Amino acid sequence: MAKVLMKGNEAIGAAAIKAGCHYFFGYPITPQNEIPEYMSRELPKVDGVFLQAESEVAAINMVYGAAGAGARVMTSSSSPGIALKQEGISYIAGAELPCVIVNIVRGGPGLGGIQPAQSDYYQATRGGGNGDYRHIVYAPSTLQETVDLVMESFDVAEQYRIPVMVVGDGMIGQMMEPVEFKKPKERPLAEKTWATTGTKGKRKPNIINSLFIDPQELEDHVHKLERKHEEIKKNETRFEEYNVEDADVVCVAYGTTSRIVKNAIKKCEEDGLKVGLIRPITLWPFPESAFDKITDKTKGLLAVEMSTGQMIDDVKIAIKGKKPVYFHGRTGGMVPNPTDIENEIRKIAGGEK
Amino acid sequence: MLNDNRIRIITGHYGSGKTEFAVNYAVKLNKEKENVALVDLDVVNPYFRSREKSNDLSKLGIKVIGSSIKGMGADVPAIAGEVLGPIQDESFETILDVGGDPIGARALGRYNKYFKDGKYDMLFVINANRPETQTVDKAIEYLKNIELQARAKVTGLVNNTHLLKSTTKEEILKGQKIVKEVSKKLNLPIRYVVALEDVAKELPKDIEGEIFPIKMYMREDWMY
Structure with missing residues (x-):
């Protein structure tokens, strides 16, 4: 496929759709607005759903729901908006669901400014949500790499059933570069037997949850997550x-x-x-x-x-x-x-x- | 360029390279004429706006008017009152760098009464490597919508087909084909064919439109 010239944010949207993501929930914030704008225009063309939620908190919980139903789903925001999504990200990690979260980072703290920054490193790698959880964080440096990683993120998220965050500073979102869309390498993706797609009277209902009433069960669950994190460290570390x-x-x-x-x-x-x-x-x-x-x-x-x-x-x-x-x-x-x-x-x- | 009317409005799909063209145009025009003003009417983009280069351009003697709000970090669609100056004052050679898409062109509507036939030129910049203006029909649709919002007619086309530094002569000629079709269908002249200085030398001399060699002012060196 021939290269096209795209703005980072648009390219992220295009890469997501090419990777089979048909659901996007978000809330506008500079400098990532071209992502929801692109999704609002393009998702209806593939019978997908774009929804501008009433807040970032609502948006990430819609992602939680869609991911639970087995959909390929994405949300995007910029720094303070990602701060608002932290609770939901922790829930999604706890419930072991795949999703992709894009953070086009701007200056902070607080509302900060709209120019490019990398001051969400702690937020991305340590997490602002509660509990013993981790998620993968990709940090591309060119638009081609951004496109490649966004496309692969959906597969990685599903392979490990974990949220994947793609972090770009404002420059990545706003600059223009030539890109092409290439299929990522094949990964072994299991059928989503855990998804809440309706029992059709043939199986027990699947339950998507991050609540564990019994501490031993929760410890076992956290250890299971930890084993998964070790596996990711071994297989997915990139530099x-x-x-x-x-x-x-x-x-x-x-x-x-x-x-x-x-x-x-x-x-x-x-x-x-x-x-x-x-x-x-x-x-x-x-x-x-x-x-x-x-x-x-x-x-x-x-x-x-x-x-x-x-x-x-x-x-x-x-x-x-x-x-x-x-x-x-x-x-x-x-x-x-x-x-x-x-x-x-x-x-x-x-x-x- | 000297034949263009006093008020030059630069429009197009966002990301087509309007600002780079506008800044280069201002620098070139400034060599030929006194009193050049570059008006940044971009209310769409938060980054890479011509006002970012106002220091460099001011040193050359070009008057740059950006937002009324100081600070690069404003994503507020605030246009300075002084924009009217170089639009009304006929001693100015004025370039209006307009935000992309019909939404960006809306900012022009307010100045509509100054855009009289023969007094202004509205150039529509086409980059055929932008997904939204890759075909003749799509480019025309954008052009028509921009005219509607701006309440002014496009008077000429600019072929700015490129892939940044990896642009070849072939890329530009591929774009030229599309721009030619648009030109024929709408009966609009191709005014400029934009190319980086090195590539500009390779273009056929009889190409339709004036070859317009540019430098990249808006892209920092480290971006390559």
Whole structure:
């Protein structure tokens, strides 16, 4: 199929529909409005349902219902809207249902602003909902990768019966890039025998629930979820690495920030510095194994984020205290520029830090 | 470009590259004429609006008018009162960068009485690689809806078919075919064929419309 030029948000909508998602429930918020706008226009054409709910809380609970009935379903929002959805996400994770949640991140806290940010890293990877739950978090850096991951997200969600979140900063939602839609690799997807599709008098009713009255049952359930999380860590962790081995400095960045870092790295290479990059594609599970390649030659790590440094903890866990971890970031909707990053890299490489 | 009427309105499907065209147009026109004003009437997009480049453009002597609300983070459809200045004042060479789609064009309705035949040009930008304007019929439908909302007639077409930096001559010629069809059906001239400077050199000299080489001002270097 030929490439078309799309805006990130539109491309997300198109990818979802191509992946068989025919149900969307959401509530508008900048900078992701083109997703519901696209879905409202396109879903009726495939006999799907677009519904603008009265709030984000209502929207995520509609997702809960649709997922329980076995539908491929998606919701999207931006930071404060995702905060409102946290309760529902916890319920969906507790009830072991597949769904896809898109967060096009804007500056915070509170209403914050509408410009791009990565300050929902804690929210996405630690979760704002209650209980022992996790969900997969993808963080694409180009629109092609966004399209690919959104399409795959539905399969991954169904394979593990878990919510999958796709996190893009506002840039990913708003920028335009050429994309093409390719089928993701086949995954073993079992029939949804658990879905509430009507018994037709032939089986016991399926019950979708996250309430456990007996503590032992709940502990067993949580342990089952935990085993699933371990399985996901083993199979689904994803990252991109570049020149990590024997690098003077290794940068860690995700999303559009990683693209800016790549520019800074190129500049440093012109002067003979060897600078590596670890780009987490899954924020959860965090690609800890990528850090094993870092050798004694490396002077330090530089985490670059559009936040005040929410990923640093994970980087520190991954490097196991072997190397110092430095940070450079802009926040509130400001985008880091390559020159500042370059200067930070040079400081670490030159032993100034 | 010098033959265009004093008020140039740039419209099109959102994402067709109106703003990039408008900014390039302003920079070029500024080399030929005094008193160039670029008016950002985009009430649709929250990012990548021409007002983001107002510092650079002001340095060149171009007057940029954006929202009446200061700060890039406003997604409020607020248009500055001073927009009327370069529309009314005939000493200005005025470019109106309008938000995408019929919704964006609605902002034009308020200035309708100034758009008199022979005093303005309304250019409709087509990127045939945008899913919504890939066919002649779809492009015409967009154009008609925009005219309806703007309450002004399109006077010329702009072929801005591209895939950003990976645009080839072939892409542009593919778009030209569609734009030509639109041109024939609506009896509208193709005014410009837009291309990055390198690709512009490869285009056939006899192509319909003026070849309009551009730089990418709106896309940051790191986006490649």
